[in-house]
Amino acid sequence: MTISAAQVKELRDISGVGMMECKKALTETDGDVEKALDLLRSNSALKAEKKSSRTAADGLIVIAQTSDYSALAEINSETDFAAKDSKFLEFCNEVKNHLEENRVESVEALNNDFNEKREALVQAIGENIQIRRLDLVENVGSVGTYLHSDSKLGALVSINIDNFDLAKDLAMHAAASNPSCITQDDIDKDILEREKAIYKKQAEESGKNEKIMEKMVEGKVRRFLEEVSFVSQPFVKNPDQKIQELLDESGAAIVMMSRFKVGEGIEVEKKDFASEVAEQLK
Template sequence: MSITASLVKELRERTGAGMMECKKALVETDGDLEAAIEHLRKSGLAKADKKAGRVAAEGVVIAAGNEGNAVLVEINCETDFVAKDDNFLGFAHRVAELALESGHDSVESLSGTEFGDGDTVEDRRQQLVAKLGENIQVRRIAHMRIDGGTIGHYIHGGRIGVLVGLTGGEQDLARDIAMHVAALNPQYIDENAVPADVLEQEKNILKAQAEDSGKPAEIIEKMIVGRLRKHLAEITLVGQPFVKDGDQTVGQLLKSAGAEVVGMVRVEVGEGIEKEESDFAAEVMEQARGG
């Protein structure tokens, strides 16, 4: 049968696939729209499986939230170019909304959530892989839930996302502290949050350094105490100088506002993923030779 432009258009609208892929699918299914949709889904799954092993260390972090509940979602792709694509960003924002609404904490459970028009999140991810030609993954979800408190969020350049939960503080303060966390990346909220083994390891390192100085034992002890205090100030949120006013620490800022940080989450695109080193010029030459 004849494949009309309106049929191709309808298939594109329903699947998000490219025009040529839609036309080809309709030809192969003799113009049967539902069969063409199934064909494209299978094709998308095959392409998604083929690309799944490729490193996806670019992407975005998206925040979504309402009163007392917020979420960060990291969606990865292979290149910065795709990370800025409207289709990719639309998918990422919708996934963040669904993560917030559903309350799912795991990517696996979120993948089966309905995305729209009968598709799941996983269906749409596979379709996006087929459309954009890159490995795309919903990598992780970070929730924060606080009763009777305030959650502030800050996204830096789409690549770093932070949630900060406060009690006794306002929204603007929570956002300012989230900005601080994005910039200085404190490892812990305060000294009480530092694990005992981490503290002991640091003490042993400082002790070995101080003993090498050859100073008397009582001086060494003072050196260890002083250096440990300085180290804790560097790695804890409340000990760091506030990024917008270096004359006061975050702890002093919180005290003056009658507030306390009760939660902190920081997500950065691609952290922990080993990126492949590629020779772009060599890749272009290989493609030019038909390799």
């Protein structure tokens, strides 16, 4: 059976899949567009499953805002090239719009909402695509947002008063300085104990007496807490002023914060060029 260009175009417009894949699907289904679409969807799921084990550590951050909450999401691709693909950008925009129209509480729920479209995108661009993380920040007083120009770093900060400019500055600071917690009391106890153990070992190797070693450990712990605690950090726009001092000027307090950087925490396996090409052909 002869497949017309119009049929191929129609299926391509519906599915977003390449011309050759569309023509092949139409040929296998005797030109039936609906059956061809079902076949492409089936192939998309299979292809997505095959690629799901591949590391996706690139991608983009999206920020969605409503009157009640703001959302931060990380959407991953394998390469920066794919992250700039128009189909990937369209997918990210759809996720953003969905988050603005629907309160989605977890990344699992968000993945369920977009699984079919994600599988189709994997089929279309040939890379593993994942919605990796989602965080919601409640709009208690004001929520500041920051999205870097390349959309690979984003932050949200909620404060308890109506001061948008302050919230925006705090979001920019969070993106730049990467605080681990809001106050020193919020630091994860396991992380703190691990740091203390490292500093204690370093002090013991110095050969100093016990009292001096204690002071060395105390000093390093104090500096560590100041570095990772949001309110203890020097303000990026005015390093002479601590964030807590900035908050005190307005009578504000940080309620919630969230910061995502694309690919952070993902271990990327280094491959030679031949291996990468072979992987792409699977």
